[in-house]
Amino acid sequence: MAESIAPKLLKSLARLRCSIFQTTFNPTSRRTGAKYLKARLRGPSMVQYYPERSPSIGDLNKMYPGWNLVDVHEVRRNISIQEHKDRGKGAPKKAKNKEESRRTKKRR
Amino acid sequence: MPKFAKNIRVLRDMKARRGVKDNEILRRAYLYVARNETLPPQVRYQAQLQLNTFDKYTRPTTVKNRCTASGRGRGIISEFGLCRTQFRLKALQGFLPGVQKASW
Numbered sequence: 001m002a003e004s005i006a007p008k009l010l011k012s013l014a015r016l017r018c019s020i021f022q023t024t025f026n027p028t029s030r031r032t033g034a035k036y037l038k039a040r041l042r043g044p045s046m047v048q049y050y051p052e053r054s055p056s057i058g059d060l061n062k063m064y065p066g067w068n069l070v071d072v073h074e075v076r077r078n079i080s081i082q083e084h085k086d087r088g089k090g091a092p093k094k095a096k097n098k099e100e101s102r103r104t105k106k107r108r
Numbered sequence: 109m110p111k112f113a114k115n116i117r118v119l120r121d122m123k124a125r126r127g128v129k130d131n132e133i134l135r136r137a138y139l140y141v142a143r144n145e146t147l148p149p150q151v152r153y154q155a156q157l158q159l160n161t162f163d164k165y166t167r168p169t170t171v172k173n174r175c176t177a178s179g180r181g182r183g184i185i186s187e188f189g190l191c192r193t194q195f196r197l198k199a200l201q202g203f204l205p206g207v208q209k210a211s212w
Contacts, residue, residue, distance in 0.1 A: 030146060032145070033143040033144035033145075036136050037140050041132050041136075042132065043129030046171055047125045050118070050121075050176055051176055
């Protein structure tokens, strides 16, 4: 029959085990924050989630300043916006303060 | 190059991902100090205050895996990074190797 082992002995055994396997001796289980240093960095894989987008015409103009490519869709969009504005159908002006915003006006 | 949705939610998510990557090491260092019970409470408190000064888009929890094709935020099949609709479309078109329509 095995006798019950003294807690002091168990503690010294744990300390010895830690020194052999190069782990931290932490008998009271205090939080040392080691897990934040040990965990792998998640950022590098996070930024690769979305596939790379092909550069737009605006991007190309920025990359190569001399090119001056014309984005047909953008030109067409600007023309239609201008037409809307001329007919008084443009987007409403941004509210400068709370009183101007339509959200507060609607509530009564 | 593959096309994908460019809406504000996707752009915001990309911003968050970049922010997480750029600030990760510094945040980890502060986290280590703030969560370390062996350090004096004042030091830990200061570290926690520093953590609170970081931008919203530097926290990994603000990053959400959205559909890489449509930008949808719900119903994502994470193995493919696609929402259920795009997954179905791409699978039927044969763009996802090994995926077959079940039939028995």
